[in-house]
Amino acid sequence: MLLHELSLYVLRRSLLAENQGLYADAKRPYSTRNQLVHSGGLVDNETNPPLRLDAAGAMTALETAAALFSWLRLRNDFALPNDGFIAQSQAIW
Numbered sequence: 001m002l003l004h005e006l007s008l009y010v011l012r013r014s015l016l017a018e019n020q021g022l023y024a025d026a027k028r029p030y031s032t033r034n035q036l037v038h039s040g041g042l043v044d045n046e047t048n049p050p051l052r053l054d055a056a057g058a059m060t061a062l063e064t065a066a067a068l069f070s071w072l073r074l075r076n077d078f079a080l081p082n083d084g085f086i087a088q089s090q091a092i093w
Contacts (some may be wrong), residue, residue, distance in 0.1 A: 015071060022071060024048070025064045032057075 008014040016023045032050040035042050043049040051057035062080055070076035 009038045011072075015068075022025065022064070022067055025060075026068055029064065 005014075008017070014060055015026065016092070028051050031048050032042065032046075035050055044050070049059055059080070062078075066076070066078040066080065069078070
């Protein structure tokens with residue numbers, strides 16, 4: 001609703017109308033979070049598959065967030081971890 005209806009009223013732009021692919025991508029982190037919180041696991045859904053809980057899924061979520069900031073004309077210069085993620089066993093806390 002925030003990326004379609006509210007933005008249409010406030011910004012006079014709708015992500016759903018302008019970029020349906022990005023809109024679908026933006027719904028995935030929200031849907032993944034809801035599945036984890038409310039059911040404790042992930043269920044594959046053909047129309048809106050959850051993000052994988054690994055480095056690839058995390059990277060997809062980060063790229064989607066960066067694309068959303070760019071669509072909102074806020075920022076488009078995010079440094080993404082393209083060299084890979086550090087395994088939790090290698091992290092220094």
